[in-house]
Amino acid sequence: MLQMKHIDNTPSTPGKFKMEKSPYNRLRLHSSLAKLTFWSIVFLGLIFVFFYRSPSSSSPVTSDLNRRSLRTNFYGGPAWEKRVRTSAKIRSRNGISVLVTGAAGFVGTHVSAALKRRGDGVLGLDNFNDYYDPSLKRARQALLERTGVYIVEGDINDVALLKKLFDIVPFTHVMHLAAQAGVRYAMENPSSYVHSNIAGLVSLLEVCKSANPQPAIVWASSSSVYGLNTKVPFSEKDRTDQPASLYAATKKAGEEIAHTYNHIYGLSLTGLRFFTVYGPWGRPDMAYFFFSRDILKGKSIQIFEAANHGTVARDFTYIDDIVKGCLGALDTAEKSTGSGGKKKGPAQLRVYNLGNTSPVPVSDLVSILERLLKVKAKRMIMKLPRNGDVQFTHANISLAQRELGYKPTTDLKTGLKKFVQWYLSYYGNGKKSAQ
Ligand SMILES: O=C(O)[C@H]1O[C@H](OP(=O)(O)OP(=O)(O)OC[C@H]2O[C@@H](n3ccc(=O)[nH]c3=O)[C@H](O)[C@@H]2O)[C@H](O)[C@@H](O)[C@H]1O
Numbered sequence: 001m002l003q004m005k006h007i008d009n010t011p012s013t014p015g016k017f018k019m020e021k022s023p024y025n026r027l028r029l030h031s032s033l034a035k036l037t038f039w040s041i042v043f044l045g046l047i048f049v050f051f052y053r054s055p056s057s058s059s060p061v062t063s064d065l066n067r068r069s070l071r072t073n074f075y076g077g078p079a080w081e082k083r084v085r086t087s088a089k090i091r092s093r094n095g096i097s098v099l100v101t102g103a104a105g106f107v108g109t110h111v112s113a114a115l116k117r118r119g120d121g122v123l124g125l126d127n128f129n130d131y132y133d134p135s136l137k138r139a140r141q142a143l144l145e146r147t148g149v150y151i152v153e154g155d156i157n158d159v160a161l162l163k164k165l166f167d168i169v170p171f172t173h174v175m176h177l178a179a180q181a182g183v184r185y186a187m188e189n190p191s192s193y194v195h196s197n198i199a200g201l202v203s204l205l206e207v208c209k210s211a212n213p214q215p216a217i218v219w220a221s222s223s224s225v226y227g228l229n230t231k232v233p234f235s236e237k238d239r240t241d242q243p244a245s246l247y248a249a250t251k252k253a254g255e256e257i258a259h260t261y262n263h264i265y266g267l268s269l270t271g272l273r274f275f276t277v278y279g280p281w282g283r284p285d286m287a288y289f290f291f292s293r294d295i296l297k298g299k300s301i302q303i304f305e306a307a308n309h310g311t312v313a314r315d316f317t318y319i320d321d322i323v324k325g326c327l328g329a330l331d332t333a334e335k336s337t338g339s340g341g342k343k344k345g346p347a348q349l350r351v352y353n354l355g356n357t358s359p360v361p362v363s364d365l366v367s368i369l370e371r372l373l374k375v376k377a378k379r380m381i382m383k384l385p386r387n388g389d390v391q392f393t394h395a396n397i398s399l400a401q402r403e404l405g406y407k408p409t410t411d412l413k414t415g416l417k418k419f420v421q422w423y424l425s426y427y428g429n430g431k432k433s434a435q
Contacts (some may be wrong), residue, residue, distance in 0.1 A: 025069075082167065084152065085168060091120075091121070094172050096121070098099075098115055099215070100123070100125070101124075101156055103141075104124065104138075105126065105137070105178070106277070107220065107326070108177040108321065110320075113149070116148055117147070118172040121169070124141075124150065126141075126153065128153060133284055136279075152421065154201055156178050156201075157200050162204060171217055173330050174217045177374070180197055183388045184388055187388065191223050193246050194250065198254070202257060205258075207258065208336075209264075209338065210340070213335070213338055214265070214335075216267075216269075216333035216335060216336055218269075219258070219350065221274070222248065224243065224244070224390070225252045226257065226273075244390050247388060255271050262347055262348075262349040265338070265341065266338030266344055267338065269348070270349075270350040272325060272346070272354050273354065275315040275316070275353065277319055278415060279318050279319030279415055279419050281319075282319070287365070288365060291377070292420065292423055298378070299378065300379070301366065301380065302380050303366060311391075311392070312384055313362065314359060314393055315394050317408060318415035321408035321410055322354055328400075328405050337349075352406070353400060354397070354400060355408075360393045363379075366379065370417060
């Protein structure tokens with residue numbers, strides 16, 4: 001406004017300046033020019049501060065990350081803060097208030113909805129990147145919106161945003177599910193794994209360690225940390241130092257980073273090793289999802305096999321079972337012990353397998369899908385590529401059973417039936433299909 005006023009008082013054409021002859025007028029001209037320069041500098045300075053220093057805009061790390069729309073939206077203001085508070089408000093006795101990162105993701109959406117249903121306060125955070133079709137993430141967001149969960153659009157690397165959220169809400173828990181997922185994509189875009197799964201985790205833990213009170217954190221690790229292990233079923237005590245993909249390596253690094261923040265700052269940390277989670281509202285980059293799409297379209301699908309026609313199998317785990325495991329982990333998490341960034345005593349540090357305990361060959365998965373979709377798949381058997389995939393996974397879940405009350409109840413046939421029902425209702429019979 002100031003600038004506008006100043007410009008209004010300034011002669012509008014250079015010709016008018018030339019006509020001013022008296023020393024008094026020259027003095028006025030100099031003074032006007034000086035004012036104009038001064039206010040221009042002030043105005044440019046304000047623009048610079050607004051765009052480059054605003055806590056609401058995270059600086060893009062690389063052009064690639066930029067492409068994947070990781071920049072955050074603007075936030076702030078009383079109406080926005082009210083939305084944040086209302087969403088995070090606890091509505092049941094003994095409820096908890098949880099910041100769910102990756103809330104527009106597959107597991108994040110289901111966990112957020114389940115917490116909200118039982119009366120906990122839930123605030124979502126998601127950067128809505130385009131690793132897979134963002135419209136699916138928007139649809140999940142709309143679903144959560146209807147249950148009263150607000151998702152703040154922002155990146156976990158945006159420390160200023162995270163601090164602001166903790167200033168507004170004293171979260172008791174963080175359910176950290178934001179990550180760069182997918183085993184094979186790590187060869188295409190390695191930096192996105194470092195950005196989300198390592199830098200993002202550290203930025204979140206930095207804010208959590210300084211928060212008062214410190215929250216307890218439950219976060220998503222992965223079955224892939226077992227890497228090239230051949231001893232089955234995989235137990236939490238087994239070695240995890242032979243990751244087969246960069247994805248696995250970043251999840252393993254996350255477990256070590258968790259150890260450090262627990263040790264130095266007294267943060268309560270629980271890592272959950274998810275085993276190939278599937279179900280309605282799932283991730284289109286996962287095999288069961290794009291197999292369904294391609295079978296319906298009559299496109300051929302590649303089914304991997306190991307050397308000497310060895311079976312490739314996964315301990316596929318249904319989303320509702322995983323949600324129960326996540327809630328069990330949140331409910332048994334002890335408080336962090338630090339405050340003001342200082343540890344006051346030893347804190348809980350846990351890792352659990354959340355699997356189904358019954359691996360199924362990928363070819364059987366395809367047979368189940370064929371029956372449910374009533375379409376024969378065009379199968380192409382391929383040698384397991386050297387791109388990070390492991391031959392099999394199989395979880396020993398006795399620790400989670402004992403300590404979290406985790407007990408999966410959904411077999412692959414039942415779970416896929418629910419997935420296919422959802423898929424057909426969401427995309428239609430292959431006419432409108434997943435990207
Ligand atoms: O447990 C985990 O921690 C991980 O689970 C998931 O990884 P995966 O178990 O590899 O699932 P997914 O890609 O669906 O492949 C399933 C099977 O199909 C085989 N597969 C795959 C593609 C293909 O074209 N053909 C094929 O046979 C393939 O060889 C495999 O045997 C998550 O994506 C990952 O983010 C992480 O959470």
